[in-house]
Amino acid sequence: MFGIAQYIRENRPWSIYFNERSAVEGSPSWIDSWQGDGIITRVATPEIRNTVIHRSIPVVDLNEQLDGLGIPLISNDHAEVGRMAARHLLDRGFQRFAFVGFSGHKYSDGRRDAFIQTVESRSHTCEVYPDQPVEVDLLHKGIWQIELDHLARWVAALPKPVGIMACTDFRGVQLLNACRHANVAVPEQVAVVGVGADDISCEFADPPLSSVVLDAKRMGYEAASLLDRMMQGHLPSPTNMRIPPLDIFVRRSSDITAIANPLAAKALQFIRENARSGINVDTVLRHLGVSRTTLQNHFRATVGKSIHDVLTEARLACVKEMLVETQLSIADISERCGFQYPEYMCAVLKKRTGWSPAQYRAQYGRASTTSDSL
Structure with missing residues (x-):
């Protein structure tokens, strides 16, 4: 419109x-x-x-x-949508790929084919979820619940780590639910990218869903011009x-470098899920039942960072999110994001971004404004 x-x-x-x-x-x-x-x-x-x-x-x-x-x-240029999602996951180091779509629907099949062709051009293979062709509106009406167990078993059996493209944000949210149902860590074991960049669906997903941004505005403009x-x-x-997509809106569902090391993957999952509760390195070690040297060696070899650095980055991501999305005070944000002292949180943010909390909020905050959704 x-x-x-x-x-x-x-x-x-x-x-x-x-x-x-x-x-x-x-x-x-x-x-x-x-x-x-x-x-x-x-x-x-x-x-x-x-x-x-x-x-x-x-x-x-x-x-x-x-x-x-x-x-x-x-x-939409569905082939370019598929290629863009594939490049996003390839750039994050994934070597295993899968696709979840709606078989028999042109837009889904076009995205699937281009996604597969792109990963195969880099000598990788792609698994495709074996769904039965069904009208999408029926899935919205509840058939999805019948399919959940089947999708959960399928995603649990995939070799990990794996990057998966979902043909739409709706399908992506379903896939995230299936991962949670199967106790599969996202994004540590499975990274997910949807299509459409629907603000509500993507932000309320758990974790928030990365998505290909479609150029709906240009589609409307070209239609009116014609x-x-x-x-x-x-x-x-x-x-x-055919109108090409704009970009990938990266959220937590794919914001990771592919980790094949199971110990490091479990540690990353625990940190992402609990960083806001004030955990420290010792908490992570106790949860995994390993020594500091063992886990540090795994982290250095596979993540390229220390456990402390990853903890700090997870908390800082929370701080940025709160500054952008809310009008909470600095003290409240510090507490909610796992920093013991607001002064230390401010110093970390300044060191990592060059911005104070007030400057960051002024530059990127949108909690007090109304934005158009796609």
């Missing part, structure tokens, strides 16, 4: 009729008598498709799930314009 609105502001005033509806609702009662000049649609059912394409007005489609409409289509030309009498042959 934002891209459409931008095009209208920059070019010509339109009178817009916007009807917010479920993607699976039937054809609206008003469409046959509506006296509009053009339609931008996300056709989701054959009924709406037939109604829309038989109107004698220009139409641009933003939903590619139904083939053969015979009208211009603006869609419809404008069509309404002026320019009738292009049916076209399919």
Whole structure:
């Protein structure tokens, strides 16, 4: 919608009729008598498709799930989405890969194929979750619960560590639930990347979900531009314009370097889960039942950092998150993030980032502002 609105502001005033509806609702009662000049649609059912394409007005489609409409289509570049997710995981050192999608859906299959091709070009292989083709809306209605055990067993059996792409953020959140169900550590054993960068889904996931950011704004802008030309009498042959993704929004679900060492992986998981509770190096050693020398050697060899450094980084990540997302006081943030003294927390932040807490919050904070979601 934002891209459409931008095009209208920059070019010509339109009178817009916007009807917010479920993607699976039937054809609206008003469409046959509506006296509009053009339609931008996300056709989701054959009924709406037939109604829309038989109107004698220009139409641009933003939903590619139904083939053969015979009208211009603006869609995401699903191949580039898959390649971007693969490169993200390859850059983090993963050598084992897997994909979880919705078989039989064009967008998912396109992302899967490009993901596999990219990792195979680097001499790696990719496992694909053997799901049964099903309508996505049925998964939202509860079939997912039936599938959870199967997905949990599948992810538990994968060789670790493994980088997994999920075809959507919804599928990514399901995969994180399956990992938790199977007692598989994320991201230490399994790193997960979704698609869509939905703020609510990604931030409320446990852990927060990394995701490919789609350029929805440009899709809307290009759709409005094309419809404008069509309404002026320019009738292009049916076209399919594919819009590449913007970037990867990295959150904790993939924010790691691949660790094959099981002892170091367990230590990292324990630190990530408990860093805010004030644990120290001795706490980690007691939890694992090993000597300091043994664990330090494993860390140095596989992580390239000391246990103390990793603890500090985990707490500092919490501090940054709190400064950006909340208006809590420095003392409250220090306590919630596992620092015993606020002064020490401020010194660590300054040393690692060059910013004081106030400067960091002023630069990156958004708790007091309203942001648009994709």
